[in-house]
Amino acid sequence: MFTKIATRLFTLAVCTLVLGIFSTAAQAALIANLNNTGTSGGVALVGAGVADPNYSLIVQPGSATAVTVDHTIWPIFGGPWVPNNAASRWIGPDASSQGPPGNYTYRTTFTVPNNAILSTVNVSGLWGTDDPSIDILINGNSTGNVSAGFTSLVPFNVTSGFVFGTNTLDFALNNAGGPTGLRVDHIVGTYQIPEPGTVCLAVAAFVATVSVPRRRRSEVQMT
Helix, strand or coil: CHHHHHHHHHHHHHHHHHHCCCCCCEEEEECCCCCCCCEECCEECCCCCCECCCCEEEECCCCCCCEECCCCCCCCCCCCCCCCCCCCCCEECCCCCEECCEEEEEEEEEEECCCCEEEEEEEEEEEEEECCEEEEEECCEECCCCCCCCCCCEEEEECCCCCCEEEEEEEEEEECCEECEEEEEEEEEEEEEECHHHHHHHHHHHHHHHHHHHHHHHHHHHC
């Protein structure tokens, strides 16, 4: 009886320890609060000059707010910028996309839950900029991603640098003068979480393989 109780207590203790360190299996989950530019609740904002609720201009040559660019005028209508769609819009320092020369950085934030396996977090999507991009930064750290400009949207991928809780994702670009803007589309974040049941079953199986031979040895010695 004592051996059975001791084995169960040992299994419980090891399960608790293992759950705090690693998992032999995991399940995928989505980051809930990542959004494309120029959207609210996953739907493109209507109208020009509407403040983007998910992106803010944290670096700009002058005082500005990230707003939707008017798609009925150049450089979107009849211009070189890749057209908007139902899932994302160009944003810039004003509705006409005009801004002084200099560097611009647009920031969005998202949450990585405490139960995530941090090494599995990934954020990806498509982006375009006017003028050339500088970088995408995760929590202030460079990821080395660059855009192809404003005539097409190209993939970006962020695979490290995440923290539990609030994370910042910064899209940095330069404007030589005139039109400037940012477009982010198909942005998605994923992570994995441990499956506690699987871990505990694995530990229990391990404990069983250790305890059975010991019990047999004890029985042999008693005979």
